[in-house]
Amino acid sequence: MTDRSKSFIAKSTVKAADLEHRRKINFNIGRYNAVVPKGKEQFTDLHLARERAKNIKWRAIITNLLNPQR
Numbered sequence: 001m002t003d004r005s006k007s008f009i010a011k012s013t014v015k016a017a018d019l020e021h022r023r024k025i026n027f028n029i030g031r032y033n034a035v036v037p038k039g040k041e042q043f044t045d046l047h048l049a050r051e052r053a054k055n056i057k058w059r060a061i062i063t064n065l066l067n068p069q070r
Contacts, residue, residue: 001009015021043049 040046
């Protein structure tokens with residue numbers, strides 16, 4: 001195991017046992033879970049919105065691959 005891996009495991013073990021950190025994470029996950037459904041309500045057709053976003057993303061990726069701005 002590399003030094004980087006050992007360091008990560010040691011630090012993550014300490015952080016996982018930190019109850020205050022866990023409380024903050026759970027609080028913020030709860031807030032996120034509460035607002036996501038409200039955010040989805042702004043789209044009348046969520047599937048169509050996701051499909052369009054995907055197409056825009058891929059168009060941008062392909063455009064930047066073919067014409068890199070360097």
